[in-house]
Amino acid sequence: MSARRSSTQSQNFGSISSDRDLVDGLRTRAESALAEIYKRHGGAVFGLSRRVLNDDGLAEDVTQEIFLRLWNEPQRFDAERGTLRSYLNRQSHSRSIERVRSEEAHRRREDRSVESDKPESGAIESEVLASIESNRIRTALDQLGQKERRAIVLAYYGGHSYREVASRLRLPEGTVKSQLRTGLQHLSVLLNDGQPEEDQ
Amino acid sequence: MTDKSQIPSGSDDVSDLLGAYVLDAVDDFERRRVERAADADPDVAAEIARLLLVADALADAVAVDPPTGLWDSIRLGIDNVDRGDVSAAQTKGLSNAPGSVGSRSNRSFFLVAAAVVAVVVISGSALIGLSRTTPPTDSIATMTAMANDAVTRQGTRTGVLSDPAASMEIRVVVDVEGHGFVMTDPLPALPSGETYQLWSAANGTMVSLGMLGSDPEMSLVSIDASVTELALTREPAQGSVAPTSSPMATGLLA
Numbered sequence: 001m002s003a004r005r006s007s008t009q010s011q012n013f014g015s016i017s018s019d020r021d022l023v024d025g026l027r028t029r030a031e032s033a034l035a036e037i038y039k040r041h042g043g044a045v046f047g048l049s050r051r052v053l054n055d056d057g058l059a060e061d062v063t064q065e066i067f068l069r070l071w072n073e074p075q076r077f078d079a080e081r082g083t084l085r086s087y088l089n090r091q092s093h094s095r096s097i098e099r100v101r102s103e104e105a106h107r108r109r110e111d112r113s114v115e116s117d118k119p120e121s122g123a124i125e126s127e128v129l130a131s132i133e134s135n136r137i138r139t140a141l142d143q144l145g146q147k148e149r150r151a152i153v154l155a156y157y158g159g160h161s162y163r164e165v166a167s168r169l170r171l172p173e174g175t176v177k178s179q180l181r182t183g184l185q186h187l188s189v190l191l192n193d194g195q196p197e198e199d200q
Numbered sequence: 201m202t203d204k205s206q207i208p209s210g211s212d213d214v215s216d217l218l219g220a221y222v223l224d225a226v227d228d229f230e231r232r233r234v235e236r237a238a239d240a241d242p243d244v245a246a247e248i249a250r251l252l253l254v255a256d257a258l259a260d261a262v263a264v265d266p267p268t269g270l271w272d273s274i275r276l277g278i279d280n281v282d283r284g285d286v287s288a289a290q291t292k293g294l295s296n297a298p299g300s301v302g303s304r305s306n307r308s309f310f311l312v313a314a315a316v317v318a319v320v321v322i323s324g325s326a327l328i329g330l331s332r333t334t335p336p337t338d339s340i341a342t343m344t345a346m347a348n349d350a351v352t353r354q355g356t357r358t359g360v361l362s363d364p365a366a367s368m369e370i371r372v373v374v375d376v377e378g379h380g381f382v383m384t385d386p387l388p389a390l391p392s393g394e395t396y397q398l399w400s401a402a403n404g405t406m407v408s409l410g411m412l413g414s415d416p417e418m419s420l421v422s423i424d425a426s427v428t429e430l431a432l433t434r435e436p437a438q439g440s441v442a443p444t445s446s447p448m449a450t451g452l453l454a
Binding site: 031034035038042043044045046047048050051056060063064067068071082083085086089090092093094097128131132133134136137138152155156157159160161162163165166167170171172173174175176177178179180181182183184185187188191 | 215216217218219220222223224225226227250251252253254255256257258259260261262263264265266267270271273274275277278407408410411422436437438439440441
């Protein structure tokens with residue numbers, strides 16, 4: 001089977017096309033559809049990957065990989081299960097975490113001092129909060145209890161598993177699991193213009 | 201909810217994992233466990249959907265303008281994938297990719313090569329009518345098969361944890377990627393308020409490798425190459441930062 005672009009590649013997709021139309025365009029190998037998707041979501045994919053990996057070059061690789069995969073396998077996106085933006089964000093996050101873990105495993109094999117290279121948890125939190133330009137998100141994170149906020153920041157932006165977060169914060173794993181869940185629940189309420197269900 | 205016989209690690213409620221799941225902070229088996237629960241329980245699925253919206257907001261909060269030239273690299277990649285020409289992708293990547301340097305071009309080459317392989321595999325499957333199914337990797341039988349397969353591969357380490365009386369024998373297989381298969385079938389079930397917890401031990405320091413649940417049969421934990429000594433303890437159900445009891449079994453990986 002040839003993966004070459006068909007004559008429909010000349011079909012022009014632009015800013016008025018819906019994400020769903022653009023993905024349909026990928027199925028006909030229309031490069032303009034991928035270009036428009038990149039224009040809309042490339043910054044989010046790259047930004048999240050850069051945040052997790054803390055490395056622009058690796059984040060570029062991840063972004064390139066995600067868009068190539070979307071080009072090759074657009075059927076993997078299921079519009080019934082969420083938005084394209086959400087799908088790409090999750091791809092970016094999970095691919096970046098795979099890179100983090102792969103790099104760490106490699107470094108451990110080469111040099112077992114990797115633990116000492118890890119930035120201090122509080123530093124990651126401060127750096128992340130400073131880099132968030134969305135007032136809405138920063139305000140919501142500020143309103144979380146510190147323990148929940150730190151656990152979420154380390155897990156999501158730091159790319160750590162809950163076990164690693166527990167180890168870093170010297171907390172039982174069950175406690176961290178609970179903080180992640182309740183923290184997200186509180187953020188959900190806050191982002192919907194409400195108040196946390198309970199004080200922290 | 202999930203069939204207990206298919207849950208390989210831990211006895212804690214799957215709902216405890218939902219936050220970590222949404223943030224990609226669980227291991228592969230926990231992820232599958234949550235997804236099976238979501239398939240079976242609309243309440244679990246609804247909570248995941250709600251929490252995923254929060255994760256989306258967190259992702260969008262760190263969006264930035266992508267670097268100049270990145271789109272050109274992607275275009276170059278799709279040109280070469282569509283041509284099915286990896287060598288051309290390599291050559292062009294070295295000479296034409298905007299802002300490229302040697303190491304980055306090499307990475308781009310491997311990405312393009314991987315994409316070409318993906319296309320070829322999909323195409324081949326379609327041609328010969330193969331059905332692409334996902335094996336039930338969270339089943340104990342499958343994990344056992346994976347462990348047995350790992351044992352035959354170069355670089356895999358194995359070990360046995362036992363107690364001083366040699367009344368128990370817990371086999372551990374760690375593949376080169378750090379997947380540690382812990383075969384805990386002979387362990388007696390603990391009361392519901394307790395869990396088995398696996399530790400790495402080095403120079404007197406114990407670091408948790410994970411909770412195995414109160415009645416584990418087979419568990420998967422991440423064990424990196426630096427770990428050579430293992431210990432198993434009984435802990436409160438929430439798990440412990442440091443062991444609260446003496447190891448009931450210890451062993452070495454080699």
